[in-house]
């Protein structure tokens with residue numbers, strides 16, 4: 001389907017927030033699902049780019065994505081301006097299952113942060129008590145922290161301490177767990193972060209969901225390019241129950 | 248638009264290529280599969296296979312590399328679950344068969360034929376993504392002839408042999424398959440390629456190499472169809488980089504009877520029905536009533 005770019009702006013160094021509007025099944029989106037975007041005419045870039053849905057503004061018939069420029073496809077996306085048209089497939093994949101009235105821990109690292117925004121919003125709407133840890137490389141990379149704060153207690157970490165606390169998002173979880181007694185954990189971010197997190201929370205009784213990344217071709221389940229632990233990241237994922245994830 | 252391909256009646260000459268369309272389920276959400284000329288499903292082996300480690304896809308300029316490695320649920324599951332589901336659509340079903348040994352190929356072919364659910368078999372002797380078998384059967388004329396002869400004995404439906412472009416003399420290989428009893432040829436499977444990640448300074452694909460497909464290989468595929476058309480009497484299924492109806496027409500002019508579409512399904516899930524419409528529009532514009540009017544026409548001048 002075709003969506004119009006209604007806004008595209010750089011929100012941190014090399015990180016762009018793009019608003020897309022048009023005819024899209026906004027009501028059916030689960031947080032954690034993604035769209036698969038055609039780059040140019042598709043003759044040079046034959047593979048679409050998977051980007052998570054970061055926010056849904058159903059009343060404005062708009063969805064928001066946040067992406068980091070890392071190569072030709074995302075560079076092309078960064079150059080789109082208001083009024084340009086994008087060919088997208090979606091919403092695709094399986095997102096985060098929601099819960100009500102629980103004590104929740106959300107952990108996000110870098111470009112893994114965006115899909116957690118729609119998640120925290122929905123979890124807040126469902127009356128959950130939310131604690132959120134967001135990690136970035138340094139102050140240049142930080143985005144959307146204020147938006148997350150509307151829905152929970154947020155602690156931010158940077159590798160060099162140039163914004164928020166210095167160090168890794170995972171460094172205090174073990175201690176805090178004893179006090180906070182979280183029942184659910186949701187995470188998206190680099191593999192080392194997820195690995196560390198999984199190790200820590202394994203000692204507690206908690207239900208967890210991780211969002212994973214894998215290189216994709218079709219994005220719809222036909223090519224078996226994106227398989228992880230024998231499941232297709234584009235269909236059974238990108239969100240998997242933490243216990244099933246082997247990192 | 249109708250064509251007769253090795254005795255199979257096709258309502259149009261367009262079918263999705265093996266490995267690029269699963270068993271049809273995913274694309275059935277986008278359109279009615281009965282619009283297709285036929286369907287070629289994923290490579291099927293004796294037992295289930297998980298495939299190669301990831302990353303197993305990468306993009307390159309005007310194409311992609313894959314090293315899926317024949318991930319499939321095995322022939323029993325295919326016969327029990329996938330093919331009966333596909334039968335609800337009005338279209339011939341072609342199953343791509345792969346194996347490590349001649350016995351494997353015969354075993355899978357026989358099981359598929361006995362199920363009564365397949366209209367043709369496509370022998371995959373050209374997969375660059377497995378250690379054993381696969382491409383090894385497709386690069387030596389003698390070995391290929393032996394395999395084709397053996398499979399032909401247990402194959403009660405038309406037998407299509409899918410050739411590898413990774414050979415020095417495609418004509419010799421094609422003729423060997425024809426002489427051994429192939430009813431048709433499929434040209435071409437992927438070319439072997441590699442992409443290196445400048446950050447990690449290592450190949451992107453976990454397996455190092457992968458099969459190159461997409462627009463980048465079209466001219467190689469057209470050339471091979473052209474060369475082989477002159478040298479054999481059996482029909483040719485053209486495949487490699489077809490993205491539009493005009494690409495398909497080019498293959499037909501080189502000598503293909505039908506075409507299959509792989510990578511383009513990933514770029515555009517509606518690629519096959521769109522290509523069918525584009526072929527039809529071209530025929531109307533050029534006043535072509537039957538594709539046989541232009542099949543192999545590129546040869547007339549030479």
Ligand SMILES: Cc1cc2nc3c(=O)[nH]c(=O)nc-3n(C[C@H](O)[C@H](O)[C@H](O)COP(=O)(O)OP(=O)(O)OC[C@H]3O[C@@H](n4cnc5c(N)ncnc54)[C@H](O)[C@@H]3O)c2cc1C
Pocket residue numbers: 034047048049050051052053065066067068069070071072073074075111114115212213214215216238305306
């Ligand atoms: C389910 C899912 C959700 C994602 N959500 C986001 C998001 O919200 N924001 C964001 O910035 N990025 C996200 N990514 C990563 C994003 O898809 C890649 O950064 C992007 O495809 C890179 O394209 P490129 O052309 O700029 O880079 P190139 O490196 O030039 O791309 C070449 C090829 O590799 C693939 N590729 C490269 N890096 C990745 C990667 N990390 N993951 C998957 N494929 C990759 C590309 O899709 C393309 O096919 C997501 C990935 C997945 C699988």
Ligand SMILES: Cc1cc2nc3c(=O)[nH]c(=O)nc-3n(C[C@H](O)[C@H](O)[C@H](O)COP(=O)(O)O)c2cc1C
Pocket residue numbers: 217223225264265266267289290313315317343371374409435436437458459460461462464486487488489507508509510511
């Ligand atoms: C992801 C992928 C999986 C494939 N799997 C198979 C396969 O199982 N058997 C086979 O014979 N060819 C397989 N192929 C090759 C295609 O059927 C086709 O021959 C090739 O991709 C060239 O066509 P294209 O450029 O239209 O993709 C595969 C190709 C891709 C891209």
Ligand code: FES
Pocket residue numbers: 215216217218219220221222223224225226227232233234235
């Ligand atoms: S990308 Fe094709 S199966 Fe997931």
